[in-house]
Amino acid sequence: MNLPHDQFLAELAAILGPRGLSRDNDVVDPWLTDWRGRYHGAALALAAPADTAEVSAVMALCARYGVPVVPQGGNSGMSGGATPDPDGTALLLSLRRMNAIRTIDPAAQQAVCEAGVVLQALHEAAEAQGLRFPLTLGGKGSATIGGLISTNAGGTQVLRHGVMKAQVLGLEVVLPDGQIFDALTPLRKDNRGFDLKQLFIGSEGTLGIVTAATLRLVPAISDRIVVWAGLESIHAARALLLHCEAALGNAIEGFEVLPQPCLDAVLAYLPDARTPLNGRHAWHALIEVVATGDAVAPLRDAVEAALAAAFDRGMVQDAVLSASEAQAEAFWTLRDSISAAERARGPAMQHDISVPVAGMPAFIESASRTIEAAWPGTRAIGYGHLGDGNIHFHVGAPAGTERDTWESGAGKAISRRVHDLVTAAGGSISAEHGIGQLKRTELERLADPVRLDLMRRIKAALDPRELLNPGKLVALAPESGNA
Amino acid sequence: MNLPHDQFLAELAAILGPRGLSRDNDVVDPWLTDWRGRYHGAALALAAPADTAEVSAVMALCARYGVPVVPQGGNSGMSGGATPDPDGTALLLSLRRMNAIRTIDPAAQQAVCEAGVVLQALHEAAEAQGLRFPLTLGGKGSATIGGLISTNAGGTQVLRHGVMKAQVLGLEVVLPDGQIFDALTPLRKDNRGFDLKQLFIGSEGTLGIVTAATLRLVPAISDRIVVWAGLESIHAARALLLHCEAALGNAIEGFEVLPQPCLDAVLAYLPDARTPLNGRHAWHALIEVVATGDAVAPLRDAVEAALAAAFDRGMVQDAVLSASEAQAEAFWTLRDSISAAERARGPAMQHDISVPVAGMPAFIESASRTIEAAWPGTRAIGYGHLGDGNIHFHVGAPAGTERDTWESGAGKAISRRVHDLVTAAGGSISAEHGIGQLKRTELERLADPVRLDLMRRIKAALDPRELLNPGKLVALAPESGNA
Structure with a gap:
């Protein structure tokens, strides 16, 4: 890579001002490792725009210089989707400064939130109006609305209220070329063609930067x-x-x-x-x-x-x-x-999987038997959200096993087998945690080629130069890496 | 156009057999006019495949010969979306023979229906299981599941149960090149990337041919x-x-x-x-x-x-x-x-529009005043689904007006003004009837250019030669017509 670094960084600084840009290691480093500590990246700089206009200007600038962009919210994802590559060519784009709840409308039961609003803050704002936001999860103190939308987060209330997708009534997205797609106004009925906002939900920052959303609220309990x-x-x-x-x-x-x-x-x-x-x-x-x-x-x-x-x-x-x-x-x-109790017992491979709800009991029984028979001494345990077909399937190592060698050896083989079994049952290798870096190879290996081809065609249509979150979820060519 | 007609038709006949192909005017003609009688088209032939494999073979053949394809269900759409162009170059592809309910699962509360299943038939099948399919509308005796999905139909139960999009748990689609995208298995949680099935719902046959769907059922009343x-x-x-x-x-x-x-x-x-x-x-x-x-x-x-x-x-x-x-x-x-009573009173322009629910009362009042003041003697009336922000807004001609001249003159100007008012209010010029041929020019005139550009890029990614339902909803270039 042969960037005119100084020129790019000078223009970036002019857009963002001193509060919006940092290259100080003490500031940037904490955001270069995912919270599970599996992935460690590097970045040109940490950009923290204050509003949508700044995001738009940053994206247009990056497009002009061909600089990859890795968007990040609370950095509490489970699949390394917000950690840049170690090559340090990408700009880390934090949405955390955009943390305003622009409006909250009790009569319409809606809130317009910027991407950096922390889930807990939205819960509190809704409660103050006698309402609630019907999605919650363990990381609510750090997870942001933008991250929850980009990963289509789940949680413990999905049975009744659905995943994040079901809470999003409107969306504002900055496209890779800096254009702003404003679809914030919620319409319950709107048949003017493709439902574009659905494309961005769950796309893990590979198609556009979610900058704000209109979210539904429900009556308090x-x-x-x-x-x-x-x-x-x-x-x-x-x-x-x-x-x-x-x-x-x-x-x-x-x-x-x-x-x-x-x-x-x-x-x-x-x-x-x-x-x-x-x-x-x-x-x-x-x-x-x-x-x-x-x-x-x-x-x-x-x-x-x-x-x-x-x-x-x-x-x-x-x-x-x-x-x-x-x-x-x-x-x-x-x-x-x-989860913590299981981790305390020793090394375990954890799988965030789903199968059709009706088939879940039979799947847990047969998958447990298959794994425990093929890898003697292991313990397979399924627990979690039966109501929506999403089970956390853990396989514990035999007693006394050394963690690192087991996880990279037998553990890896066990995960592949679990994913094979899930795929054969018509299920998903990622129920709620997304693909990110963690499961990209498995997605390439197991997904229907027609589905992968459609995903690539859409990626190419919206981000042909692969500047948006490269190395995550989908690449234009299998295992091609960054553009 | 310079087709090797005979060769194409011979290959088509070989795929479909005598029951699946007709060029007999008595058979074909009824399907060449939309049910409101506004559009009259022509077609090379009427293809009626018996199953998904035949649809796939037909699409691959049409791609090879560059023959446009117009999919059609019950031909009861409101916007001319299933009527071919008058030039007669397209193949009319009827899904009506594919009318099997493949499975109905009372425990899972799901049915897998082929595209040609008539809505009324699904209602009856669900009732026989103590369940119901929670979407209904006036045309239930003719509207098909495929058409309802392609137009993202609404109806009178949307307030509680949502539009067609909310009923679709899984989808089977044949792509323009004949590939089959099988996403029928319903998973309540699945975060393996872009939600592709959402793209096809409401796309009016411009991205793929919906051949089957897994639909949700709900308890009977x-x-x-x-x-x-x-x-x-x-x-x-x-x-x-x-x-x-x-x-x-x-x-x-x-x-x-x-x-x-x-x-x-x-x-x-x-x-x-x-x-x-x-x-x-x-x-x-x-x-x-x-x-x-x-x-x-x-x-x-x-x-x-x-x-x-x-x-x-x-x-x-x-x-x-x-x-x-x-x-x-x-x-x-x-x-x-x-609707019938209003039509009996004389010429009227009808508008299927929506605005944000909270703004609907103010919109009806101000739009009525504006129109009646600008066109003295007209009567503006709004009625319909207040609960979901969708109002049918009718403007009746002054007493004694001659229908045809009024509809093509003042009536047209009135519709443009109504659409301007709806757009200014953040609303949709098509709440539930779709764009089809009827509103394509208005969509081009009024839609956010960023949205139109995204739609064109997705159309180009999935159907670069514009063989699928040309002239409807979206064209690769503004007003470019067929490929």
Whole structure:
């Protein structure tokens, strides 16, 4: 690469001013490693534009000089999608300074947020209006709206409210040449051709820079109950889910499952935790039921009636309803600690996968058997969001295994096998974490060639020089690397 | 054009067999005029493939010979999107023979339908399983699933269930070169890059041929009540809608509005119709409230309580609840007869438009005033789906006007002005009927150039030779016509 660096950087500085541009290692370095610590990159500089006009000017400048751009929000992604290549040719474009909630309209139940708004800040702004933003996840204190849109984030409320895509009513995007695509005005019905905003959601910064979005809000919760249920099998969990959906409809906001060994690991990991049920059960379900609005039947009565019917039909072995908000939180803490508890047990390969909802129980059983038989001594565990077909499938190393050699050897082979099994079941090798750098090779290996070809054609149509987030998600030619 | 016709037709016949190909005028002609009778086309032949493999072979053949293809479902579109050009160079590709419901899965609440399945047939198949397909419209006896997807159809249940896009869980599409893009398997969570299926929904056959879809089903209705309410103003209607949504939540399935003169026209047009309320009101609202599932509070009590509160707050002047299914149907008949009743009154320009929901009342008032002032003697009337911001805005000619000269003169100028007003309000010149041939010039005139440019780039990426439905929706160059 043979850039007229000084000229480019001088023009960049003129656009961004001193607050918007840094080449100071102390400032830039923290953003060059992904938060899991797997990827380490380098960058020409860190650009932090203050508004959409500055993003537009920066993109036009980068297009003129042929400088690649890596957009970044809270840098809390799981797949290395916001970490630049180590060659240092790219500009790191942080959207964090654009953190204004431009408007919030309680009557329309909408908020227009800039890309750098942190999820937690949006939650608080919505609550102040008696509303809520119906998507949440562990990284809510750092994840930004722009990053959540670019990765089409999921979380624990997807069953009722859908993934990020379902929350986006309008979008503002700066294209690779600096043009601004303004589709912020939300229309519930608009049939003027291709739904372009859908293309940018989940595109991991490879087609354009999301600078703002109009997001939907929903009424605040007036009551909630968390049920913890002990079940005979994962098939019973699926039957219970269908039963609850029929009986309680949209009141079901979350339906998580975990096997007994998973709960055992959490109880061993959290010193003060108590088991919700006295007995042991092959599987456990955590069910969140909520009420909103003024004209709803008493929630507890409805939940108790639904569970009584589930007992009668043999779907449930034991169950308890949260008696207080503190107990509801305690149940969720068990669920939210699984990942950490599993990591504490030793090396494990983690897989963020999905299959069609109806096929999930059979998949967990057969995939666990297949992996444990092929790699003796391993432990396969599936847990997570049964309600939307997304399971976190972990495979723990045999006791006493050395982490690094196992992860790069047998662990890698296990992941390939898991992805083969998911693909054969019609599922996805990335349910909610995206492709980024982590799964690009696996996507190339396993995706339908027609799908890959369509993705390449669209990438070429919007970013023919591959300046936007090179090395992530999709390249114009297989394994071609940067432009 | 200089086709080796005979060779092309011979190869086509070999693919399709005698049942799948016709050049008989008696067979072909009915499909060469759109159902409103505005467009008359011509075609090389009528191809009616029996399955996806035949569609694929036909597309590959047409690509090889450079023959344009016009896909068609029930031929009941409102914008001429399924009528070929009069030059007769295109192949008319009917999907009507592909009318199998491949699978219907009550547990998963999904159906896989071929493109030619008629909407009414899907309704009946779902009902037989205790479910329903939550989208309906006047043309349900002829409209096909493929056409509904290609035009992203709306209808009267959008408020609760969304447009066609929201019903499509998976899609099978044949690309212009004959490749089959199989994305039928529905995954609730799948973050493997661009959401390609969204591109094809609403693309009016300009990017690919939809051959099948996986559609969501919802529980059957266990009870419904239709409310007819008399209101002081369109602003009161908006307040009532927000009130009902807060009080009754997802039970609100439809919220239609019409002004008193509109109801007068219907009552004059339908000899046996009765007015639902005794008094006269500036505006009327029809509200459909439904119950599903086994654990719902009595619907009538909830609706009566919500209406009582609306009276207390001065949102409603008078209201009546349907006492029987017959009365519920009678209320809907009034609503469904507006279009015919308005047509019977004389020449009128009809506009299928949307603006942001919150701005709809103000828009109807100001647009009506503007048009009636600029064209003295005209009558502007807005009615329709207030709940989703989609209003059918009709402008009636002054009494005694001759239809043809008015429609092509003042009427055309009025439509342009209406579209200007909608665009200035951040709205859409096509809420649910699509662009087709009817609005292509207006789209070119009024759309954001950035949006048009993105649409052209995507069209060029997927169909660079413009063989798919030329002359509809988008052309590679403005007003360039066919390739």
